[in-house]
Amino acid sequence: MQRLASPLKSRATQFSHRIICNALPTSSRTLLSTPVAYRQGYSTATESQHQASTSSSDAFTASLHGGETAQPSELPRQKTTVSYPYFVPRNTNGAIPVYSDFKNSRTRELVHIRNVEGDLQALKEDLIATLFPEEKVYGPEIRKLKNGVRIHQNRHIVIQGGPWVKRVHKWLLARGF
Template sequence: MLFRLKSFGLPRRLPCHATRSLSSLTQRTAAHYPYYIPRNSKGSLPVYTDIRNNGTRFLLLVRNIDGDVQALAQEMSTSLFPSGSPEASKLKISINRSKHLIIQGGRWKHNVVDWLLQKGF
């Protein structure tokens, strides 16, 4: 039976082309910040939403920050939204357990994830 399969010509695997790994590409382009946000076990950024008070209070959690959390909070509060915008006036960032950020004021998960991706995380 195995001989027959060989004679019909099973499809062969396509040649695998070597590519640069993601880590080698990000090492050259990544900036050095006093903080670092490692990805979770599924490869995503650790940014989570928490909805409380029957849907009237939206919290955004950035978890497991290594390094200077205060510097991340300061930089995020100044550069996440343009100064003078309604979003910037609602933005409230607090630090929890010296490793987590809690962002209050709106539904901004996609804005925060995009901001972190632009920073190279």
């Protein structure tokens, strides 16, 4: 009984070894079938290749900076902060609080900017000056816009007169909010 168990067991292990080897890439298959001494040399070869590639990437980085490597504190800052007299914080989901509202069976569209902190009058003037410039809007529409941007309650601004949710959202993103 023991004679039958051992040949069956060895065939099972050989079969499972073939499945594992066939599932691996060809380079790993040769690595598994090679002696241990060669495997140790293989690992040192990959380490030396890794060291060569990192030294070449350091040389490439140095060539980009004019031959000198710069410390992180020495690198120039790319973004500068601009301070406005108002701040539009994001909501709890991380989105900018710009919402649309429809009145009179969708004939009148309102755009709400909620939870504005700071000087609301300055935000209103910036919206009118930069988002709706006078040279692009003519006639009665400019009067609508100037009268349509109003401060509502304590911390909200309401823009009346058109579907400007996307434009206001992009404008606030461009300002860094």
